[in-house]
Amino acid sequence: MIQSPIFEVAVDGMHSIQIPEHIALDFIDKGHKRVRVVATFGGKNLAFYAALNRWKNGTYSIMFSKNKQKELGIFPNDYFELQFFEDTSKYGVEVPEEFEAVVLSDYEAYQIFESFTKGKQRGIIYMIDRFKNSQKRIDKTLLLCENLKRGIRDNKDLLKPL
Secondary structure, three states, rough: OOEEEEEEEEEEEEOEEEHHHHHHHHHHHHOOOEEEEEEEEEEEEEEEEEEOOEEEOOOEEEEHHHHHHEEEEEEOOOOOEEEEOOOOOOOOOOOOOHHHHHOOOHHHHHHHHHHOEEEEOOOOOOHHHOOOHHHHHHHHHHHHHHHHHOOOOOOHHHOOOO
């Protein structure tokens, strides 16, 4: 498994972190555009998945949302530590167990879901994961499966009841 050394960073702008080129290239050169990230600040750790983005000026960055900053207690100009790991997940994101159980129990919906691009799959998983209540995630995933089988493909309509 590929992993980076621990390195120090700060938030650049509102929600971006500049990544040293040599660290980004260690992963990109081996075909890994997505990474699992562990951020550490003030004794707290936060693990998440991110895409390595290359900008026109040749620099690399990852997105680091305001929610993640708040969760770690990071303020502008704070330095904190990151470490990257090879993303070995199927979809490039943590999958809620309720989503996985429901989708795997509905073969037709699973086949439709699997036919989507990785980005669309991640977007759908994020839509379900935003619900904090386990039963709500189950209910929304059941609705998602029914809508997929009805032919609905637009993300904004996937969780709408008919």
